[in-house]
Amino acid sequence: MMKTKPRTIFIAAALVTVLLLAGCGTGGKQTAADHGGQAEPTTGGGHAGHDSHASGGSSESSAALQAEWKLSKEKPAAGETAQVTVQIRDADGKPVEKFDVNHEKLMHLIVVSKDLSHFAHLHPDYRQNGLFQADVPFPTDGEYKLIADFIPAGGTARTETHWVAAGSGAGSPSALQPDASLVKTVDGKEVALTFDKLKAGQETTMTFTIKDAQSKAPITNLQPYLGAVGHVVVISGDAEQYLHNHPLDESAKGPNAAFATTFPKAGLYKIWGQFQHEGRVFTVPFTINVP
Structure with missing residues (x-):
């Protein structure tokens, strides 16, 4: 019992931390806005309160949730757009049917190159039965991280991630440097x-x-x-x-x-x-x- 009690406290504290971090109300299709500030038209809408969502490592999802990633091309060429699908399933492998609207969308898909020189914020179309689909551009050779941000109905915010190698997969990454002026x-x-x-x-x-x-x-x-x-x-x-x-x-x-x-x-x-x-x-x- 003396060994079990501290572990129980640690797990409870970790659970509270995850719940606090998962406060984002952040999962329709939208043009990418890259790091140069490309503009896009959109319409506004209501949302109450402020929140933020954080994740580290590969995913913030629990074992009760699964994400299957598929690309129309296993390794898209540099400058090519590939169709990406994300299938969300429960622990039994059944499709998750319902999702909460999360800042006007059911899913937010963030795409960044490994050196963070490229950024896109997309909103995949929901094809029902837990399946989301988006056309994702890969402008240069290199590795890209895809981050799916969504909320299963009645649940908390989740993130699922996937790495994609475009072209040679090597690219010419630029070293990240802090800005001299903000x-x-x-x-x-x-x-x-x-x-x-x-x-x-x-x-x-x-x-x-x-x-x-x-x-x-x-x-x-x-x-x-x-x-x-x-x-x-x-x-x-x-x-x-x-x-x-x-x-x-x-x-x-x-x-x-x-x-x-x-x-x-x-x-x-x-x-x-x-x-x-x-x-x-x-x-x-x-x-x-x-x-």
């Missing part, structure tokens, strides 16, 4: 990123301040993107840690959009903020070093 110009917008504090393991508020790049006038008419003023995806430099954050005030319209997050460990992270203005979604990337 001010970027994308799609005619000047976006500055600030933190109230920055330390691994501690909750921080990161704030995006958005202005017109030419006039420097604050932008105060941001439009909802997937039911919120913005969305943020954070991935660690080794592509193992994944955070999907939603704003503290989802009804904000700018110039500030604030998000609460916790970086799980020290090191490099790449951050992609996504916002909508005048009917176009823009994506702004930042690379930071978390002490």
